[in-house]
């Protein structure tokens with residue numbers, strides 16, 4: 415069956431064509447590099463700076479991001495799973511690049527870690543036993559990081575398990591222990607008492623283990639807590655990607671994405687009505703609205719209903735009506751010059767940070783970035 419060509423394309427308005435993508439996600443690798451170097455500059459002498467590139471570099475694309483960071487001197491990369499490690503290793507074959515797998519050994523064939531030059535983070539006694547047995551059987555020491563729980567109660571050895579491990583020192587003998595690490599729960603709140611508690615528990619548990627080793631504690635926000643938290647290796651994630659690590663302070667990092675989508679239709683409201691599903695948003699003339707090609711399937715969260723906004727020619731236009739799967743509708747009545755079909759609107763960019771969008775959605779920048787959809791045409795700039 416053939417469709418008449420004039421039904422395929424709406425009539426073009428003005429000189430705008432219908433070519434090109436409906437939405438574009440630009441990732442500015444030069445800004446990621448700048449954020450890395452500026453975080454690194456804050457470190458005490460002797461501390462090294464890794465990069466957390468888990469979850470596909472917080473949704474931005476681990477291979478190009480890891481390559482850009484490698485060019486800035488980064489040699490330590492943390493991912494969550496062995497599959498993620500493979501994606502990074504694929505583009506960084508250099509033997510001095512070390513890829514750490516945060517989620518531990520669970521479900522992964524042990525030999526693959528080793529073959530890939532990936533270093534597992536051992537989160538439990540059973541992880542340690544497995545890795546130790548594997549190393550012993552292979553007749554060669556195998557590298558690993560040991561994770562101590564200092565108050566997050568998520569992953570890592572408890573104080574009791576540390577005591578048990580001390581009693582079974584044979585377990586560590588075949589392990590080439592690269593770092594002892596822990597993770598901060600409240601580092602984004604510099605005044606939170608848990609920061610100092612975790613710091614002192616980290617030192618105390620490490621002392622109890624009694625192994626000469628290097629240490630790692632700080633995420634992005636932990637870096638900002640000061641030298642005491644830096645130890646030998648820091649592990650920034652969000653700060654690299656332009657998310658402000660700490661709450662209520664000016665951001666020390668630059669935004670790294672520009673997210674834009676096109677206007678698909680504009681509409682003059684000439685009689686009272688409602689906008690979108692549920693008919694909850696009431697609109698009365700005179701008003702103008704525009705329909706934009708992004709929705710919750712693209713990661714423009716449905717919770718932005720009633721709270722979101724986009725920028726058109728630098729002017730803020732509120733989202734009206736419910737966010738739907740593929741579209742949002744925005745009020746453009748306040749614009750002096752009406753935008754046209756095909757014009758771009760800014761969702762994240764110079765006028766609105768990822769943290770702003772997160773605040774509108776009632777979530778955090780991490781969630782906004784990691785949910786960015788597959789339909790955006792991605793481009794990488796500044797490499």
Ligand SMILES: *Cc1c(COP(=O)(O)O)cnc(C)c1O
Pocket residue numbers: 466468516596597632633634635649650651652653
């Ligand atoms: C995700 C993660 C980080 C990075 O945290 P940010 O807040 O994004 O800087 C560091 N360490 C561990 C163990 C993590 O899981």
